[in-house]
Amino acid sequence: MEQITKVWLGPLPADSPYVKPFRFYYVQNGKEKNWDLLKVHDSVSIVLYNTTRQKLIFVKQFRPAVFHGIVTTDGGNVDNVDLKKYPPSLGCTMELCAGIVDKDKSWNEIAREEVLEECGYDVPVERVEEVMTYRSGVGSQGSKQKMYYCEVTDADKSTSGGGVDDELIEVVELSIEEARKMVQQGSDNNSPPSCLLGVMWFLMNKAPKQ
Ligand SMILES: Nc1nc(=O)c2ncn([C@@H]3O[C@H](COP(=O)(O)OP(=O)(O)O[C@H]4O[C@H](CO)[C@@H](O)[C@H](O)[C@H]4O)[C@@H](O)[C@H]3O)c2[nH]1
Numbered sequence: 552m553e554q555i556t557k558v559w560l561g562p563l564p565a566d567s568p569y570v571k572p573f574r575f576y577y578v579q580n581g582k583e584k585n586w587d588l589l590k591v592h593d594s595v596s597i598v599l600y601n602t603t604r605q606k607l608i609f610v611k612q613f614r615p616a617v618f619h620g621i622v623t624t625d626g627g628n629v630d631n632v633d634l635k636k637y638p639p640s641l642g643c644t645m646e647l648c649a650g651i652v653d654k655d656k657s658w659n660e661i662a663r664e665e666v667l668e669e670c671g672y673d674v675p676v677e678r679v680e681e682v683m684t685y686r687s688g689v690g691s692q693g694s695k696q697k698m699y700y701c702e703v704t705d706a707d708k709s710t711s712g713g714g715v716d717d718e719l720i721e722v723v724e725l726s727i728e729e730a731r732k733m734v735q736q737g738s739d740n741n742s743p744p745s746c747l748l749g750v751m752w753f754l755m756n757k758a759p760k761q
């Protein structure tokens with residue numbers, strides 16, 4: 552799925568459109584302090600439920616940051632790493648459909664577009680409901696993410712999804728029971744807290760009662 556054949560490292564260019572590092576200075580309780588932080592884009596995520604098949608829709612993709620974390624925690628060196636020892640599949644994650652807010656469009660419209668681009672469901676913006684907002688990575692980035700909920704049907708499916716440009720995204724469907732296991736027992740699928748939160752919110756507020 553991930554089709555990674557080689558990985559290596561380089562310095563972060565100062566003009567990265569995705570990540571800008573800063574040292575933030577402040578005086579607190581009369582004492583000067585500083586904090587190293589990253590400015591990143593805010594984002595949207597969408598809990599997607601296909602009511603025709605009663606499945607939650609997730610996306611699976613290779614995340615360089617996750618792969619880097621796994622290899623280095625294991626004591627490995629990521630630069631030109633041996634991909635037989637550390638298969639790239641280690642860096643694949645199960646996530647909610649999500650995307651960065653980097654366009655001059657409403658957050659709701661960006662959420663609607665991500666549902667189409669990543670998962671292939673073409674829904675009007677009115678069907679994407681706001682759920683809650685939170686801050687992620689509060690130690691280093693503090694970016695805002697707004698979570699949405701959207702019910703889709705097989706009739707809304709217009710493409711197979713998979714992302715735009717060079718993105719390689721696999722659309723994964725889980726039954727409510729499979730998703731429940733993900734948050735009851737934990738899982739080894741590298742899910743970020745936003746995804747686990749979305750599943751728990753769905754189970755509390757939307758899942759059909761048994
Ligand atoms: N980040 C980045 N760095 C690059 O160097 C870099 N180089 C190219 N790109 C391109 O930017 C686009 C980013 O994709 P999305 O808009 O779908 O955003 P996500 O990566 O899905 O991130 C969301 O979802 C996550 C939760 O699941 C959250 O953690 C994030 O906060 C949240 O934004 C893709 O076209 C990717 O090819 C980079 N993107």
Ligand SMILES: [Mg+2]
Pocket residue numbers: 648649650651669
């Ligand atoms: Mg995305």
